[in-house]
Amino acid sequence: MIILIGIWGVIMNDNIKRAFLFDCPIDLVTYEKVLSCTDSWILNNDPKTRLIFAQNPEKVMTSLENKELNKALNQADILIPDGNGVVWALKKQGYKLEGRVTGIDLMHKLLKQAQQLSVGVYILGGKEHVVKKAVDKIKEDYPNITISGYHNGYFHDTEKIISDINSSKASILFTALGSPKQELFLTEHVNKLSVNVSMGIGGSLDVISGEVKRAPKWAQNLKLEWFYRIVTDPKRMKRGLKIPKFIVKVLFKSH
Template identity: 50%
Template sequence: MNKETYLGVDVTPLSYSEILSSLKERMDQQLKSTIIAVNPEKIIAANKDPQLMDLINSSTYQIPDGVGVLLASKMVKGKVQSRVTGVDMMDRLLEFAAQHGYRVFMYGAKEEVVSEAKRKIEEKYPAITIAGYENGYVKDHEALVKRINDVQADILFVAMGSPRQELWIREHMDKLNVRVYQGVGGSFDVFSGNVKRAPEAFRKLGLEWFYRLATQPSRFKRQLALPKFLLKVLAKR
């Protein structure tokens, strides 16, 4: 799989459908795959944290979640054609699971959030099998691993915030029989209806970051990672 690299961080230049096609092949071969969302803020952080850099680059798919990664690819005539957001990737995987009969396990968030997300997902995709779920306050992780294996989950979504969720996946992956792992951050909040996404018009134009900034001015400092990232990419051209 050819990948692009920005400030030392790998990015997978595949669309949603291409990732799902690749995943299907890997699942048929009984291979394990991990998905991690990449944005300018995370890339800047990875340049200061070797463990985070390794965590990202050792994943199977590094999806270009931030519009900054898309812009950087265009600047260097790369192959990233559109954003692949973490929450939309989860949604595509849920549809994929419903279509192919794969079993899903959801882990993380508050009890009322994950249970409501499960209910709404099952409402949206009646054919889906959510084999189990657990909130993010588990103490006995070995028992959780056993439960995930006992229900024969094929796809695992972990919502604990990044990089904590990816570190959890890395630590327990060898003991799990799951084939697809995705750290999904606050996606359970979105699926439960607790958090509203930007209107579709903003998302299509790649301006979700602007909507978030307008509705949450406290994010201003975090958004500074975008111009900083693009300037660094330009400097390395």
């Protein structure tokens, strides 16, 4: 293990380089690297449930104020560079990244991997009609996949949910409870779970179900997905304003 101390610290462990933006961790990984890890964890039936979380500017800024979230993020096995902002910030500090690893695209790759490995998937989160539509769409897109179970994100008996997940014998758990709820939920209960891999997927079920449209390619190419989301969903304005604050903070800390 190599550790460098500083604002832009870096830790290398298990062949994954972990960088830090303002004490907030982000891993310098590619889709291929993540899938190589999950393949190994699943095939070796790793007794430890591995956690994958996505990192973006909004979450970085939130974690600066929310110590519980920051602690949860640091417990993740892999933190993908989901947002364009974090990729830009890391490259500005001299780190080499091939690009983003988006949460929804990684989810699709993991669904394909689950189908190829013939292992089950459990989906937790979203409104009842949303998770049902998402499951139907996943079955349509991946006809040979095993959906071991699913449950909406509105529950009170956590122990019952965990028991249901474990009883399903699923290898992969996708958790769509929103941030920071999903990160806090998974890190609090990780030692009770028997799945090999669990990933926080935020609002991916809304997109997969068709309830929300993903930002168009032009917005993705111009790195303006965050702006597109604010324009199409004004309720995101408060969250979206964290992105320009992140940019200013990166520029200030860079000098």
